[in-house]
Amino acid sequence: MTDNASMRRPDLAGVQEAAAKMAQILPPTPLLPVEHEGRKFWIKAECLQPVGAFKIRGAWHRLSALSQAERQRGVVAVSSGNHAQGVAWAARRLGMAATIVMPSDAPAIKVARTRELGAQVIFYDRMNEDREAIATALAAERGAAYVHAFADPWVIEGQGSAGIEIAAQLGRQPARILVCCGGGGLTAGLALACPDSEVVPVEPEGWDDVCRSIESGRIERVSDSPPPTACDALQTFATGAINFEVISRRCAFGLRVSEAEVAHAQRFAFSRLRLVLEPGGAVALAAALAGKAQLDDATVVIATGGNVDPQSFARIVAGH
Amino acid sequence: MTDNASMRRPDLAGVQEAAAKMAQILPPTPLLPVEHEGRKFWIKAECLQPVGAFKIRGAWHRLSALSQAERQRGVVAVSSGNHAQGVAWAARRLGMAATIVMPSDAPAIKVARTRELGAQVIFYDRMNEDREAIATALAAERGAAYVHAFADPWVIEGQGSAGIEIAAQLGRQPARILVCCGGGGLTAGLALACPDSEVVPVEPEGWDDVCRSIESGRIERVSDSPPPTACDALQTFATGAINFEVISRRCAFGLRVSEAEVAHAQRFAFSRLRLVLEPGGAVALAAALAGKAQLDDATVVIATGGNVDPQSFARIVAGH
Numbered sequence: 005m006t007d008n009a010s011m012r013r014p015d016l017a018g019v020q021e022a023a024a025k026m027a028q029i030l031p032p033t034p035l036l037p038v039e040h041e042g043r044k045f046w047i048k049a050e051c052l053q054p055v056g057a058f059k060i061r062g063a064w065h066r067l068s069a070l071s072q073a074e075r076q077r078g079v080v081a082v083s084s085g086n087h088a089q090g091v092a093w094a095a096r097r098l099g100m101a102a103t104i105v106m107p108s109d110a111p112a113i114k115v116a117r118t119r120e121l122g123a124q125v126i127f128y129d130r131m132n133e134d135r136e137a138i139a140t141a142l143a144a145e146r147g148a149a150y151v152h153a154f155a156d157p158w159v160i161e162g163q164g165s166a167g168i169e170i171a172a173q174l175g176r177q178p179a180r181i182l183v184c185c186g187g188g189g190l191t192a193g194l195a196l197a198c199p200d201s202e203v204v205p206v207e208p209e210g211w212d213d214v215c216r217s218i219e220s221g222r223i224e225r226v227s228d229s230p231p232p233t234a235c236d237a238l239q240t241f242a243t244g245a246i247n248f249e250v251i252s253r254r255c256a257f258g259l260r261v262s263e264a265e266v267a268h269a270q271r272f273a274f275s276r277l278r279l280v281l282e283p284g285g286a287v288a289l290a291a292a293l294a295g296k297a298q299l300d301d302a303t304v305v306i307a308t309g310g311n312v313d314p315q316s317f318a319r320i321v322a323g324h
Numbered sequence: 325m326t327d328n329a330s331m332r333r334p335d336l337a338g339v340q341e342a343a344a345k346m347a348q349i350l351p352p353t354p355l356l357p358v359e360h361e362g363r364k365f366w367i368k369a370e371c372l373q374p375v376g377a378f379k380i381r382g383a384w385h386r387l388s389a390l391s392q393a394e395r396q397r398g399v400v401a402v403s404s405g406n407h408a409q410g411v412a413w414a415a416r417r418l419g420m421a422a423t424i425v426m427p428s429d430a431p432a433i434k435v436a437r438t439r440e441l442g443a444q445v446i447f448y449d450r451m452n453e454d455r456e457a458i459a460t461a462l463a464a465e466r467g468a469a470y471v472h473a474f475a476d477p478w479v480i481e482g483q484g485s486a487g488i489e490i491a492a493q494l495g496r497q498p499a500r501i502l503v504c505c506g507g508g509g510l511t512a513g514l515a516l517a518c519p520d521s522e523v524v525p526v527e528p529e530g531w532d533d534v535c536r537s538i539e540s541g542r543i544e545r546v547s548d549s550p551p552p553t554a555c556d557a558l559q560t561f562a563t564g565a566i567n568f569e570v571i572s573r574r575c576a577f578g579l580r581v582s583e584a585e586v587a588h589a590q591r592f593a594f595s596r597l598r599l600v601l602e603p604g605g606a607v608a609l610a611a612a613l614a615g616k617a618q619l620d621d622a623t624v625v626i627a628t629g630g631n632v633d634p635q636s637f638a639r640i641v642a643g644h
Contacts, residue, residue: 056598
């Protein structure tokens with residue numbers, strides 16, 4: 005982590021500004037009613053964003069806040085693929101050059117889409133190289149803006165704009181929000197956006213650094229040899245200080261789901277919701293379906309992303 | 325076809341009433357922006373209805389118009405699966421018994437879902453038995469309401485409610501609507517709902533009875549040995565007189581798509597829209613992607629349904 009100690013704190017006013025900016029360029033993503041075993045709840049379908057993930061929000065709020073001079077020097081980001089596409093999408097719209105540092109094992113579909121959006125892709129080894137160091141060096145070399153995937157006040161506020169939409173769509177802040185959690189950008193953003201809601205981050209087993217951080221009261225890291233997970237989008241080693249400041253204050257607990265529970269949620273989304281979810285975009289739904297959280301019509305489950313390689317998805321839905 | 329000559333004609337006022345009734349029970353389905361090869365158009369995602377298809381609209385408008393005495397005698401319908409689920413869903417909500425006559429080769433997922441919604445399922449042989457005769461005999465025997473899948477004024481008006489939603493979502497009637505067409509219930513409904521729009525029915529090759537009917541000016545039938553198609557939802561042999569009365573007046577032409585174009589559209593929906601579409605729900609998108617229609621931001625493509633067996637879908641998205 006390379007948190008900037010002098011960084012401003014994200015706040016509700018910033019989230020509201022981000023929501024107003026999003027409303028100028030894109031319609032709200034649908035809030036879909038779901039019935040499951042007699043209980044009704046809501047899915048916020050962020051997988052239906054143009055880049056297939058909520059990441060477009062934070063990227064837009066951040067890049068659109070840059071000056072013309074800053075925009076001309078381009079942007080650098082690190083991402084396994086969804087933040088990459090969000091940044092590339094926003095950069096293209098603003099006429100900016102984008103360079104994305106991606107893990108060499110990122111899903112092929114995410115690499116291809118990032119390039120399609122006009123970004124330059126540079127690979128790194130997820131387990132052995134320091135991606136932050138690579139990216140910040142690149143940014144410094146080019147004088148480019150470095151947009152962190154989650155530990156950035158604009159990114160947090162931007163992701164939070166989903167919460168403003170939810171409250172408008174429901175006519176009130178929901179009682180609880182279950183949210184897929186990697187670095188904690190969306191979790192912190194929603195916590196700011198909906199101060200009356202219980203915000204519950206959900207992580208894959210073994211990648212539960214945010215759960216453990218909430219439990220211990222300080223930022224914990226994923227172990228040095230975490231288990232394999234299909235949730236490429238959630239493979240972050242630790243949340244940021246700027247995220248944890250919000251999460252520790254607003255989240256009472258987090259939830260963990262197994263790989264099998266995630267696959268089941270992807271199949272449910274396929275057959276019952278007709279939505280394509282990637283593993284990391286299905287963990288909140290997985291927790292809901294596994295009975296790990298209260299479900300009612302004041303509960304919103306965020307389906308964060310749907311960028312998944314066709315062969316992987318075919319294996320999941322065919323059940324082998 | 326067993327059109328009732330004394331049947332009332334569907335009209336715009338009926339469509340508007342249906343739309344008001346739908347708004348009481350369900351949110352509008354999303355109208356999603358799509359960019360493809362530099363052109364922007366809209367997808368009306370009817371696959372996101374609770375039963376995964378637009379058929380819920382006509383079924384609700386029809387069954388909710390029945391008297392209490394009529395409701396007690398139940399409902400009978402014929403369907404390969406989507407109208408079945410629409411009728412079963414509406415019947416359950418109204419406390420009615422539903423019996424659905426389904427082809428023996430209907431997708432397993434559609435049969436299972438229809439039963440889950442509480443309906444009794446009776447099978448028939450699609451190519452050799454007269455499904456209308458079976459169903460009308462059943463309805464007569466039980467004194468039940470028979471709800472035709474498309475040749476019914478309430479069903480047409482109900483399906484048309486999608487057009488009222490589209491006009492509200494766009495802020496105007498679209499210049500053109502591409503619509504997946506089986507019997508022509510949705511096509512006729514949209515033509516009534518949006519009198520200023522060009523409404524273009526799209527059919528699978530060889531199942532192009534509506535295209536040919538528009539061309540010849542009279543109701544044409546599918547040949548006695550039509551080609552195989554993955555589009556189970558669109559295997560109707562001829563449109564109804566009540567449908568054709570509207571379609572012949574309002575539709576200048578129809579479009580045909582190949583099975584390969586349909587599979588490509590399903591893959592596009594999977595990877596670009598993160599939507600699950602069944603083959604019959606993807607034909608309008610297939611025509612759009614194949615360059616068979618003008619695409620612009622006044623064009624709406626209806627994605628009619630997303631009920632597809634997992635194994636079939638896995639084969640399609642994996643590209644074999």
